[in-house]
Amino acid sequence: MRRALEDFYRDGEPPWESGITPPELVAPVKRPGAPMPGQVLEIGCGTGINAVSLARHGCQGLERV
Numbered sequence: 001m002r003r004a005l006e007d008f009y010r011d012g013e014p015p016w017e018s019g020i021t022p023p024e025l026v027a028p029v030k031r032p033g034a035p036m037p038g039q040v041l042e043i044g045c046g047t048g049i050n051a052v053s054l055a056r057h058g059c060q061g062l063e064r065v
Helices: 002-011 023-030 049-056
Strands: 039-042 060-064
Touching: 023 049, 039 049
Parallel strands: 039 060
Antiparallel strands: none
């Protein structure tokens, strides 16, 4: 199983990666009156597209596990 997952990433085509941060993640940080950005831990973040998006909105302490 691990080998198959590594193959997806090596080939650059993991089927679960759309390359787009889900709107459910973006909406809370972009809405008026949103709390100040803070530290975020994204568990199982794959290629890290969501971590990058959160960092662009000012979140810090992003970790890949």
